Every structure is written in C-alpha cells, then in structure tokens.
Amino acid sequence: MSDVTDPSTDETEGEDERRIELKHGAGGTAMRDLVNETLAANFSDPADALVCLADMDDGAVVPIGDANLVVTTDTHVIDPPFFPGGDIGRLAVSGTVNDLAVMGATDVRGLTSAVVVEANYPVANLERIADSMAATCAEADAPVVTGDTKVMGNGELDGVIVNTAGVGIAEHVTPDAGLSPNDVVIVTDSVGEHGISLLAEREGIEFGSDLESDVKPLNGLLAAALETAGEGVTAMKDPTRMGLAGALNELARKSGVGIEIREERVPVTSDVKGTGEMLGLDPFQIANEGVAVLGVAPTAAEDVLTALRDHPKGTNAAAIGKAIDDHRGRVVLDTGIGNRYLREPASEPAPRIC
C-alpha cells in the first residue's frame, strides 16, 4: 500500500510523524478534533447557509429560493457488508435518508449512489446490494437520481464501499442546536440493535435469539411527528456512530442546555442488554441506524409520542428525559440509584460499524 508517491515532496519525510488511527474514523471526540484541525480548518462557510460545515450537524441547510435545502453525505464502509437484518445497501440509503430526515427534510428529493468496488468482487453480491438499495428507496419514497462507479485493484480495497449523498426540503429545520430547557427528549425505538448485532456477528457469537440490526429509513415516521407538532419539534438527531450517548452529548453541547435522562425509560431489549454484557459493550454507546432522538416542546410531547407510536416504525417510542438549565453541555443519567454523567466516548469500540 503506497502513501504518497510524488517524489517532488518531502513533507512526509520530516518530523511530522502523526498518523491516522482507527479512532479518527469513529465519530467521537478524536474524529471531531481531526476534522476541526485538519480536514475543515481552511474551509470558509457560505454566508447564506443556515447550517454549515462548522456546525458538524447531520447535514447542511442551504437556501434555494424560499426553500431550505438540506444536503448530507456519508460513506458506508461496514464490515461485513451483509449482516443479520440488513446489508450495506439498506444501510447506505437509510443512513442518508435519516440524516436528511433528522434535519427536518423528510421530503427526500434525491439521493446519489457512489459505489467503489474491488476488482474480482462477485457481481452477484453487487446486484444484491443494488436490489436492496432500490427496495429501501421505495420504502422511503427516496429516488436515487445519479451515481458513480469506481473499481480499485484487487487488494487495494476490502470488498465494497458505498457513498450516498442526499438532498431534501425541510419546511422546518430541526438542528442539533434547537433544544431549550424543559423540551422533552424522545427516542423512537429501542437502542443498540444495529451495533450490538453487527459486532456479535463479527465476533462469531451464536445467539439463541433473533437479535439483528434494525436498520431502516425513518423519514415517514419523523414526518408524522412534524405533521403533528410542527415547530414543536425543536431538534432531531440520528444516534449513529457514537450511539445514544454521543447524540445526547452533541445535542446538549450545541444547544447549550443540560439533558437529564432516566435510564429505566430508555428502551433496550433484553437480547441487546445480554449480548452487550457478553461483549463488554454499552448499548448506549453503540451505533444505531434505525432510531432517532427528538427534542419536543413540553406542550407537544404527548401528541408527538402518540403520533410516533401510531406509526409502525415507532411503536417503542419513549420519552426518556428532558433538557434542563443546569449541567449545560452535559448529559446527566439518573440510574435509579443515583446520578452520573453519561459521557461521549472518544472513539467507538469497533471500526467499520456503519
């Protein structure tokens, strides 16, 4: 594997020995530092963007006439690409649809699909992935409008990766920074299934259970919440790479509020709990791709909960806590026997989980 083959440069030959580590790709504080210091340091944000690169939200918001255009991108490098409950195609479409939806853009106007595949990869597998993408697009009413295909040499890439970018229109933008004290914090489903089942699969652990990823597009579900409460939905977030703990910390930090969570109210299945314990993994700190976190104004919370639970993808929705005035930028977990800060890990327990 070559790094830089340009003989005219010696920038990598000097004293700068810093190297990328796996934790830099895990979505936590290590990645945030890398992005802030290296990847985004010299970019200037457009004057008219409502939510931009510096916000490090689930997507950007760019005005197009009177419309709020949400733009998002994610490269999916999940290993293995086929896993219980889904595959990289369903993950890629769901991931991008959900990034749009949690910004308020449940109306998906277009997805892009950019596949990079290793030479010698089975065409049949690529067909399965494409079929899965198409089926998930149909489920989300989200069209792929353009794409790209690249092939790398055998040994230059491990299998297949898929980048999906997307654009959608948000009537009401729901950024990470939208929470106010007393807003109710809701999760739409039990947490941890995707990450725990994937790592269990990777570790070759056998289950006596049906534990599998719950990866799914959520724009229809979140549209129901928005239709019910409009601007009463103040913030939404996709608790992906750093799990629920990461999402809650980001919401608290960007909104300048504290968040108080009642641990017993957070839905976690017994399969996820048990397998997580076996693997030494905290279900609050592992990636999801079929769950959203919402902040809702107190007056709208009951109606939103009802609307979510009436939707087939929201039957497990639960109010798990609220934004508070104290502990700004932090998440307080009420465990039932006391309070502790729920911290955002520096990095994920495993790479290539989404």
Add this chain to the structure above:
Amino acid sequence: MSDVTDPSTDETEGEDERRIELKHGAGGTAMRDLVNETLAANFSDPADALVCLADMDDGAVVPIGDANLVVTTDTHVIDPPFFPGGDIGRLAVSGTVNDLAVMGATDVRGLTSAVVVEANYPVANLERIADSMAATCAEADAPVVTGDTKVMGNGELDGVIVNTAGVGIAEHVTPDAGLSPNDVVIVTDSVGEHGISLLAEREGIEFGSDLESDVKPLNGLLAAALETAGEGVTAMKDPTRMGLAGALNELARKSGVGIEIREERVPVTSDVKGTGEMLGLDPFQIANEGVAVLGVAPTAAEDVLTALRDHPKGTNAAAIGKAIDDHRGRVVLDTGIGNRYLREPASEPAPRIC
C-alpha cells in the same frame, strides 16, 4: 480481503461466477453495461426529475420550486494522490464543480466532502489534501457545506479516496441530449494533459518538458459562455474518464445526431502528443479534468468562442467540428486524409486515473 462473510447466504457459492473487472470502473461501455444491468436496474426515476439516473448524464436535475437543482457525485480514487499539476483534493473539487457546471449549474450552492482513509496514513498528507480542496473551493467560489470521515484498517484501503457530491442551480440546463444538427462543437482547452501526465508519472517516465495535469474548476469559464449565449449553448460535457472520444460519442448518441470533427482543429500540445506516442496512448481517449466540450447554436458560436478565449482558462478554446444529420449516434473524424469513426473505447487504458 473478505468478500461476503454472512454465513447465512450462499448466493455467491453457486454457478454465478461473474466477477468485477477493472474495466467496469473505467467509464466506458463495460461500465455502462454493469450500471444498467446491475446497479441501476431496479431503481425507478422520480416523475418530476428533468434529468435522472437513466440519462447517465454528468448530473441529475431536480426541480425545487422554480429552480433547476443539479445534483452530482463522484468518488475520486486517483493513484498517486499527489501528481504533477494537482492532487486528489483539487481533482475532487474540480471534478464535482465541473460536473455541475456542464449541466448548466455554474452557480455552485454546496459541495460535500467524504474522505475515506487508511489507518496509519500520514496526517500531514491529509492536511495537504484538505488545504488543496479549500484553495480550489475558493477558486471556484464553491463552498463545502458538509462532510464525512471514515477510517478503514491498514491494508483495507490503499491510501485515501475522496467522494465529492454537489448541488447547484442551473438557469438553463445543458444536457448531453441537447445537440441539434449544425450546432458547433467547441472544446475549451487542449486535451489529454491530465491523463497522459498522470500515466507518465505512474510509469516513472522522465520528461524534458513541463507536462503536468491541467486539472481545474471551469464553472467561471462556462458561466462566461452561458452569459454570452444563454440557450444558444445547447449541450455541455466533461470529457473525463473516456476522454474526448467518449464525451463526443455520448453527446452524439444521446442527442440523436452525428458529430463531425476536424482532427487538426483539436488542440493537443506537442508534449501530450509525444508522450502519448511513447506510452501508446491516444490523447483523444484519455481522461481530462480541466476541459469542457460545448455544443453551441451556429449563430452564437463566434460570440461564445470569443467569450471563452477572453477568459484566462479558455485561451486555447477551439471550434473542432459540428453536429450533423447523418451518422446519427456516431462521431466522424476527418483526419485530413480521410474520414473514420472515432470510437468510444470499452474501457480506459488504466484504472484509478480520476
């Protein structure tokens, strides 16, 4: 390198032994067949898209209110990532800006940047790439609005790859299918520099010359053409992976016209000619990323040529031929001693050139 590790499937174990080959990623007929038969087979296009997946154009066009939103994506896997005249960062921004611009969207509203990097990659190289992206964005007045970073294990990816997607607004869409008979065909610059210089670098060939990639964003140049002629610019295309020959064949096929090209009028530098001969490469069939092909109504051709040549990035612009009523879907090359069809190759001479 693992392919599919899901033990629950045996779809790859049966008789279907088809494998991805390098030619499938090269942008030619082999890739088109793969995309049509495998990757895009089950996608349905949105009813309101003006240019969509099935058109396989440089980008899609989605209406947002009264605006034509152009959406495009490309993953850049170029090897080496630093090369004479540019690097993967400048290439990624230019490639996406140019895909938007040749659809008519010279007003770039947002780019996304999704970097996938191998563990152990030098951070200093990533900084160089990010700096180059930022500088190219400033040159093109094209903001990166959101991004993604993933890290793969050491040995799971060869170095670094960058996906850039983009959105822009087109007042007048210039699709591949826009040519009419008698439209003048213009190239904005000499062809072949990017591909020939990159392959020469990769082969370790020494030059006594300054041959280097001319990778650059062209939205400012193409805006000058559009400002001059408006709808008189009927079609534009980025002659990237399959070179000028590929772009002209696509224009002819999609527009349902023939194209007649005078070989002597196509600007090719003597360095590119000489090095191409040494490498056995045809400058007409190799990737560019700093050149555009335009179709212009005959009455507007002179004004457009003047406007292009008045721009610092268009001083070499030349009218190289015209669309004709005969030879529909094909490109006729007048070599000066006779005519022959300029064919679109099935695949590029080398992988990872863009």
